[in-house]
Amino acid sequence: MDGLEKKELTILSEISRISNSPADLGHKLQRIVNVVAHGMEKEGASVFLIDPSGRNVTLAAAVGLNQESIGRLSFPLGTGIAGWVAEQKVPIALLDPYSDPRFSYVPDSGIGRFRSLAAAPILDEDQCLGVIFVLSSEPWSPSSSDITLLSTTANQISGVIRSARLLDSIQERLSELATLYEIGMAITSTLDLDQILGIIAKNTSQILHARGCAIRLVNLLDGHSSVRTAYQAGEENMKQLDGLIGQSVAEKIAAERRAVVLEDIARSDFARTDPAIEPCPLMGVPLMYHDKAIGVIILYGTDDGRPFTEEDLQFLTTISGTAAVAIMNAVMYDRMEALAEESRSRASELAILYDIATAMGTTLNLDRLLRIILTAATMGGAGLGFNRAILLLVNERSNTLQGMMGVGPSSWEEAGRVWSEVAGRHKSLLEWIQSGEIFRHHDTEFNSLARSIRVPLSPEEGVLALTALERRAFNIKDAASDRIVPRELRELLRVNSFATAPLVVKDKAIGVILVDNMFNQRPITDGDIRFLSMFANQAALAVDNAIIHTNLEAMNRDMRSMQEQLVQSEKMAALGAMMAEITHEIRNPLVSIGGFARRLASKVAGEAEKKYIDIILREVSRLEGIIHDNLAFIREMTPELKEDDLNGVVEDVIELYEDELLQRGIEVKKELADSLPAASFDRQQIKQAVINLITNAMEAMPDGGVITVASSYRSEPCEVVVEIKDTGPGIPADAMHNIFNPYYTTKVRGTGLGLPITHRIVKAHRGRIEVRNQDSGGAVFAVFLPCPSKDKTV
Amino acid sequence: MKKILVVDDEENIRLLYKEELEDMGYEVTTAASGDEALAAMEAGKFDLVTLDMRMPGLPGIETLRRMKEKDNSLRVVISTAYEDYKHDFGSWCSDAYIVKSSDTTALLETIKKILG
Numbered sequence: 061m062d063g064l065e066k067k068e069l070t071i072l073s074e075i076s077r078i079s080n081s082p083a084d085l086g087h088k089l090q091r092i093v094n095v096v097a098h099g100m101e102k103e104g105a106s107v108f109l110i111d112p113s114g115r116n117v118t119l120a121a122a123v124g125l126n127q128e129s130i131g132r133l134s135f136p137l138g139t140g141i142a143g144w145v146a147e148q149k150v151p152i153a154l155l156d157p158y159s160d161p162r163f164s165y166v167p168d169s170g171i172g173r174f175r176s177l178a179a180a181p182i183l184d185e186d187q188c189l190g191v192i193f194v195l196s197s198e199p200w201s202p203s204s205s206d207i208t209l210l211s212t213t214a215n216q217i218s219g220v221i222r223s224a225r226l227l228d229s230i231q232e233r234l235s236e237l238a239t240l241y242e243i244g245m246a247i248t249s250t251l252d253l254d255q256i257l258g259i260i261a262k263n264t265s266q267i268l269h270a271r272g273c274a275i276r277l278v279n280l281l282d283g284h285s286s287v288r289t290a291y292q293a294g295e296e297n298m299k300q301l302d303g304l305i306g307q308s309v310a311e312k313i314a315a316e317r318r319a320v321v322l323e324d325i326a327r328s329d330f331a332r333t334d335p336a337i338e339p340c341p342l343m344g345v346p347l348m349y350h351d352k353a354i355g356v357i358i359l360y361g362t363d364d365g366r367p368f369t370e371e372d373l374q375f376l377t378t379i380s381g382t383a384a385v386a387i388m389n390a391v392m393y394d395r396m397e398a399l400a401e402e403s404r405s406r407a408s409e410l411a412i413l414y415d416i417a418t419a420m421g422t423t424l425n426l427d428r429l430l431r432i433i434l435t436a437a438t439m440g441g442a443g444l445g446f447n448r449a450i451l452l453l454v455n456e457r458s459n460t461l462q463g464m465m466g467v468g469p470s471s472w473e474e475a476g477r478v479w480s481e482v483a484g485r486h487k488s489l490l491e492w493i494q495s496g497e498i499f500r501h502h503d504t505e506f507n508s509l510a511r512s513i514r515v516p517l518s519p520e521e522g523v524l525a526l527t528a529l530e531r532r533a534f535n536i537k538d539a540a541s542d543r544i545v546p547r548e549l550r551e552l553l554r555v556n557s558f559a560t561a562p563l564v565v566k567d568k569a570i571g572v573i574l575v576d577n578m579f580n581q582r583p584i585t586d587g588d589i590r591f592l593s594m595f596a597n598q599a600a601l602a603v604d605n606a607i608i609h610t611n612l613e614a615m616n617r618d619m620r621s622m623q624e625q626l627v628q629s630e631k632m633a634a635l636g637a638m639m640a641e642i643t644h645e646i647r648n649p650l651v652s653i654g655g656f657a658r659r660l661a662s663k664v665a666g667e668a669e670k671k672y673i674d675i676i677l678r679e680v681s682r683l684e685g686i687i688h689d690n691l692a693f694i695r696e697m698t699p700e701l702k703e704d705d706l707n708g709v710v711e712d713v714i715e716l717y718e719d720e721l722l723q724r725g726i727e728v729k730k731e732l733a734d735s736l737p738a739a740s741f742d743r744q745q746i747k748q749a750v751i752n753l754i755t756n757a758m759e760a761m762p763d764g765g766v767i768t769v770a771s772s773y774r775s776e777p778c779e780v781v782v783e784i785k786d787t788g789p790g791i792p793a794d795a796m797h798n799i800f801n802p803y804y805t806t807k808v809r810g811t812g813l814g815l816p817i818t819h820r821i822v823k824a825h826r827g828r829i830e831v832r833n834q835d836s837g838g839a840v841f842a843v844f845l846p847c848p849s850k851d852k853t854v
Numbered sequence: 855m856k857k858i859l860v861v862d863d864e865e866n867i868r869l870l871y872k873e874e875l876e877d878m879g880y881e882v883t884t885a886a887s888g889d890e891a892l893a894a895m896e897a898g899k900f901d902l903v904t905l906d907m908r909m910p911g912l913p914g915i916e917t918l919r920r921m922k923e924k925d926n927s928l929r930v931v932i933s934t935a936y937e938d939y940k941h942d943f944g945s946w947c948s949d950a951y952i953v954k955s956s957d958t959t960a961l962l963e964t965i966k967k968i969l970g
Contacts, residue, residue, distance in 0.1 A: 644908070644935040644936055645935075647935035647954055648864045648935055651864075651870070651935075651954045651955060652866035652867055652870055653956065654955070654957065655867075655956050655958055658957070658958070659870070659874070677956070681956065681957065684956060
């Protein structure tokens, strides 16, 4: 073995020993350059390594050069001897490097002490990892075996670097895994979403040396992909930056489900909106869960201003997977909690409603039922717990809402007393009802206040009418500023917040319930409104039942009274028949009395006798008049209905009485409608009725006057109307209510049956007759007859 | 001289009508029932009959029918306290329907008109 081989073996075995030692790459290279310089009996040696970027070679270890240059002395590839070797990947030996144009002299490095050098690339297959130098302070021309030794050494170093780098990457991977595991542990340790977002943001920005981190979540509940919830951590200016561009970056990432990495935000499309944006790198990835982007993580800026690397992105992507699962778990847990809470409160509401329903089922009496409903609305614990409640029902005839009942204390003192009383006893609603206690104390101030409420059912009347018309609940939080709350209602209730709910049955509002918390001022929540609405629906059914029941009872009563009337009218019919018989029997002797008296009158001469006979004759004809009217009244009045024109009847009657009216100095004014709808009536009977009214008017004006006969019609319900006005003295107030009574008259003569007969005729036609005095004097009689259809005219 | 038969169950009315009609120059026979009236018609011929409707025995309407069977040209004035018979079609073959009144003018005028 010659000297060179021995030297070579020494160097190589040393290097192989060094490469197996546990030291890091820097120390190993340092020991290697020592071994190489010593082994080749030269004063200096160094190793340059190519950066991960592949653009520069940087001094990594040296002997004989200034130690400060390590990590600092750097050449771009192709520059200087190190750069040239690294690029050309061939060894070189220079006896006088200072005269070589490739040489780049760096005085601080300490290279000036050396006269000659040799260098070889450190190759791994085709790739150059760095360059090894041997430096000699004497002029030196290395032999070819020196160059071979240097190249062999370089190969050895290549192995050292490779294994060190492998170890580094394994260690890095391990530490990454450890970090990921830690993050995983941290974020799965809690189900609190805020906490999870905090851990993710903090750890991610720490590990990736980011200056700020924002997490935005897609609104999962409404199914829209808009990114809403934001979580920010880090420096204040990074948070502001996120405020400026975070939303649009997040939307892009979520929409494309792809990472975004920007070297400088300020030069990106996102900054276009705001030129004042601070230049810094950005990296964001989607949070993917089952192929769906549930949000994004965005990192802003790095500690040293360098851009985010491919490794950073990989790491963030890995974290985002775990984070997405943790976030979803938390969201689901939240939702389940909410659902559980909701079903708990639903269950308790249902239990209360069940009790109330049972209570409402105990009566069909409307008054009692309303009291139960309102007590339930104002009871704490077993009820809805409002302070006061008012129930209003729709009156269909007048189309109004009418206050039916109010339950609640009228004053603070009463409130305090009642509630402590109730609280002390813990009674259920049913127990209250069974004890009969809730049906006492009706005449409270609040009850009469409630009963005074009357609201027409039209939208401009405000919240009560609207509740019924729109069939929805209202939660009035500030009555003073709410346009739909009329001032009167506010002054009546003396509260600034209250709620209403409709009582709806079969899509129809039958009433409204109003509640407030006047005394404890507890705000009425949306939950309260929902519960109130459910309660109102149930109450509506019960109220409807009670109303139907009441109506049935009323109908029953009507039937009974109709039956009684029928019996009565049968009796009347029998009586009538008897009356008719008697009346006829009276007629015959009257004929004889009157007839002979008349004969006598022509046969006596004395004035006194003539006067007496005259009296007999007058009284007989009066009796005959009574008989005539009585018979007409007794006669059955079933009209034979036929469609006819009322105007025609009126014209007939006026024509019939034309002469007589003229004689009496009475003018007739006709104000007949151009065309009347056809009405069904008995022409003879209605004619009689009109005759009676004309006669009545004539008799009211013994000194003449004007009779106005007018006809008209109305729709809904369709009615034809005939009005007869006179210019007489009118009807005395005390006679007004007796005017249609048979056998009542203000006239000196006559039976007083004219108007009752008219009344009976009109009633038999299912019509009505109205009478009033005009302001200008004189009476008006109006007869209304129903017509079958308004679009038929005669 | 025209001959008139007054049929009425009321004696006073028979007397009243007889005297009034005799004053007017008619020859008057009276009958108190339907049967009596029919018997009178057997005995002699009349120009006109005043006929009550409600009588014991043979009712007015039936009496009217039988009279018309005997003599279809007989003129008949119904004189009754009842207004209802006006609508009884049996009465339609009479010449007039007068509701009884203490004032006999309407009856007498009608008879005078019929007999000319």
